[in-house]
Amino acid sequence: MVLVGLMSDSHDNMGNVERAMEVFRREHISLVFHLGDIVSPFIVRRMIELRWSGLRVIGVFGNNDGDKWLLTRLFTEAGWFISHGPRIHEVGGKRVLVFHGHDGVEFTERIADSYAAGMGVDMVFYGHTHRRRVAEVNGVLVVNPGEVYGGLTGEASVAIVDLDAGKAWFERL
Numbered sequence: 001m002v003l004v005g006l007m008s009d010s011h012d013n014m015g016n017v018e019r020a021m022e023v024f025r026r027e028h029i030s031l032v033f034h035l036g037d038i039v040s041p042f043i044v045r046r047m048i049e050l051r052w053s054g055l056r057v058i059g060v061f062g063n064n065d066g067d068k069w070l071l072t073r074l075f076t077e078a079g080w081f082i083s084h085g086p087r088i089h090e091v092g093g094k095r096v097l098v099f100h101g102h103d104g105v106e107f108t109e110r111i112a113d114s115y116a117a118g119m120g121v122d123m124v125f126y127g128h129t130h131r132r133r134v135a136e137v138n139g140v141l142v143v144n145p146g147e148v149y150g151g152l153t154g155e156a157s158v159a160i161v162d163l164d165a166g167k168a169w170f171e172r173l
Helices: 014-026 041-050 068-077 105-118
Strands: 003-007 031-034 056-060 081-083 087-091 094-099 123-126 132-137 140-145 157-162 167-172
Touching: 003 014, 003 140, 014 041, 014 157, 041 068, 056 068, 056 094, 068 081, 094 105, 105 123, 105 132, 105 140, 132 157, 132 167, 140 157, 140 167
Parallel strands: 003 031, 031 056, 056 081, 094 123, 123 140
Antiparallel strands: 003 157, 087 094, 132 140, 157 167
16 A cells, blocks of 8 residues: 655645644655645745655645745755646656646636546646545546645645555545
């Protein structure tokens, strides 16, 4: 069983970022995808302080991420990776497309579903909408972990994905 963690839209909520990292540590996650809107570099500094041996983080920039230069530097110094999306990563023998999102909820979900239908990937992970979602589109698992921030929907969460089983579930923070 290969598990990965998904988080998105942390929007500088330090307490919930710490809780997210606790969930991932408890579940023995070694790879976390941050799907955008980290916002400020101090959040990445705290994630680095909380990391455990073997943890990797792959991020994509969101529409609210500020100092992309410093975010990139911090990720690089930690041995992690961040870039603009969409990007395809090979993880546990799966092709995973990651991106943040654009415009409104419906438009972003249509983009995610289009990527699932036409990009030759096994999974699509995205953020931006702050809404949790697990769907299957043309046999492709599509997941939005919701928001770490918790202030927009009132429900802070992350997702855990079993790459082998092609299943995802949410953990509340």
